[in-house]
Amino acid sequence: MRGHLIVVEGCDRSGKTTQCERLVQSLQEHGKDAELVKFPDRTTQTGKMIDSYLKQTSHLDDHAIHLLFSANRWEAMDALKEKLSQGKTLIVDRYAFSGVAFSAAKGLDFEWCRGPDVGLLVPDVVMFLDLTMDEAEKRGGFGEERYEKRELQMQVRKEFDKLMDDTWKMVDASQTKDQVHTAMLTIVNELPAPGPVRSGLWK
């Protein structure tokens, strides 16, 4: 049986990365072949350009960086497909939904933003770690990277709303770390057995 493709999305400071790591660890401890995948993957050629853009050491046109984020996903697709077919469950920290939400929040056309990612692998579930901006700020404020500003994050949240459908699972990220973890683990454990790997996101 193939593995599940599980996407975790949320605004910055929602605890996503910590929870993704913990989820993978828990699944492995329960004997599941699970692996963490993170977008952007900052190790590849496109990832290095994205990294320097995010760290504000380079400037790129908004459209160009949007396409780079998408390319960074496309170049990973064959390998991810192969892993899923081998039975690996993939926990994906950000995906095309972040791509659209962040670029549209900057003012790019929403439909244009979806275009480059049309056809990517379709996740079996998207979990959204939901946290209000006040709660996010209580966690020590945002960092130094591009996009880590209150106004932009508020707009990102609105763009995420437009992308949600009934396959998404909302997780209240204001709970304790243990509660969030349990909620995520329950969602994963309740997923139905997956069918064949599906390409064709947003088709």
Ligand code: NYM
């Ligand atoms: N981001 C992430 C985008 O703008 N577009 C994308 O397609 C993706 C995957 O990059 N603020 C933004 C969201 C984050 C930033 O992500 C880096 P992270 O998870 O902080 O490394």
